[in-house]
Amino acid sequence: MSNTNITKEEIMGVFPKVAATMADALGCDVEEVKLDASLIDDLGAESIDFLDIVFRLERAFKVKIPRGKIVEEARGDLSEAEFDQGGVVSAAGFERLKSFLNEVPAERFKSPMKVAEIPRLFTVGTFCKMVLRQQRAAAATAPPA
Amino acid sequence: MDEHFRAFTFVDRINSIHPGVRIRGSYAIPQGIGSFPASLVAEAVGQLAAWSAMAALDFKCRPVAGLAANIEMLSAVRPGQVLELAAELETVDAEAVAYGGTAHADGVPVIRLQHCVGPMIPLEDFDDPQVLRARLALLQGDGAVPGGFRGVPTFPLDRSGGETGKSLRATLQVPTSASFFADHFPRRPVFPGTLLMNANLELAAALAAQLPAPAVGESWVLRGVSDVKLRAFTPPGETLEIEARLNQHLPEGATLTVETRKGKRVISGARVRLAPEGVV
Numbered sequence: 001m002s003n004t005n006i007t008k009e010e011i012m013g014v015f016p017k018v019a020a021t022m023a024d025a026l027g028c029d030v031e032e033v034k035l036d037a038s039l040i041d042d043l044g045a046e047s048i049d050f051l052d053i054v055f056r057l058e059r060a061f062k063v064k065i066p067r068g069k070i071v072e073e074a075r076g077d078l079s080e081a082e083f084d085q086g087g088v089v090s091a092a093g094f095e096r097l098k099s100f101l102n103e104v105p106a107e108r109f110k111s112p113m114k115v116a117e118i119p120r121l122f123t124v125g126t127f128c129k130m131v132l133r134q135q136r137a138a139a140a141t142a143p144p145a
Numbered sequence: 146m147d148e149h150f151r152a153f154t155f156v157d158r159i160n161s162i163h164p165g166v167r168i169r170g171s172y173a174i175p176q177g178i179g180s181f182p183a184s185l186v187a188e189a190v191g192q193l194a195a196w197s198a199m200a201a202l203d204f205k206c207r208p209v210a211g212l213a214a215n216i217e218m219l220s221a222v223r224p225g226q227v228l229e230l231a232a233e234l235e236t237v238d239a240e241a242v243a244y245g246g247t248a249h250a251d252g253v254p255v256i257r258l259q260h261c262v263g264p265m266i267p268l269e270d271f272d273d274p275q276v277l278r279a280r281l282a283l284l285q286g287d288g289a290v291p292g293g294f295r296g297v298p299t300f301p302l303d304r305s306g307g308e309t310g311k312s313l314r315a316t317l318q319v320p321t322s323a324s325f326f327a328d329h330f331p332r333r334p335v336f337p338g339t340l341l342m343n344a345n346l347e348l349a350a351a352l353a354a355q356l357p358a359p360a361v362g363e364s365w366v367l368r369g370v371s372d373v374k375l376r377a378f379t380p381p382g383e384t385l386e387i388e389a390r391l392n393q394h395l396p397e398g399a400t401l402t403v404e405t406r407k408g409k410r411v412i413s414g415a416r417v418r419l420a421p422e423g424v425v
Contacts (some may be wrong), residue, residue, distance in 0.1 A: 067240050121260050
């Protein structure tokens, strides 16, 4: 599912509610939940927090968010073998990842990157885009009024 | 005595099951035990939901306690009563089960769980899939012989500090051995999250008792728990620090935060809602 045409305006449209939801999940002040904050490195999120955040976002935005699909979507048309080479992101996969996660500050992408390290890149903005993609998907499949 | 399906099992019978969707069952609280706290009623609903989730995933995974957005404590139960349990599963996959559920006793609502999430773990690391399949068949058939649970284990909370009416801290020493470890779980003993929450609620109740009474002749009672999060497994023998802190204190209600730490790491947290007795 492409996200290259998600605008900054769209992201900022959902950001306040995403930030408030994340602050509730993480037990932090909403002021700490900045758009480019890394969930793991800046906000201290653990795996249970990712689950909590996704389920809360689903309830807040009334969308279904497929879990564990970000890496699959970032891969695009690259096969798993072309993307993941012995647990390390391939050169082609790395470029695809940077393009898909274009909300992540460029300096955070360090090559070579282990596939298991990809979640460390995820920012609040990553989840804003996730919500927007699911809203678009829901709108595309909704029956005509 | 084999404590599997006895020491910490709170489903005796499954009346109907649609794997991954819904499940109905019951649990007879044994006579002769001192009490059956709300945390164990919540555990019973969670265990019921777990059966539906495990059946949906062909016993490859099982859920553990993780998140609960809201738990309403509606009424107390007594030993000897039968809990009628119900769970509705919102989603279930190899990562987690999301569910809600209720328990009733003699037609009276006892507890309501909303937006709970149980992270999935590889079942064979914790129990025998074949034994669980057989157990499910028994529960759906004749049912289990009730009466295995012998009462809530006592864990002394060693008070370690606080500020009267504002906070309380205590040390909880998890036992190195206990009958419930053989049931939770046979292949990897883990201190049950609901027993940890029960200890947190005991400390919260102790702090509530320090608050000024809401009105003449009234006292504060626990009415609900929200934003429950269990971050890590607790193995036998751990030393944990529990803290209850007052967040808000109004005539119509009060809220506390409870948190458990192992060293510097927070391993569980929740918000506790108090109400004046007699006011729901």
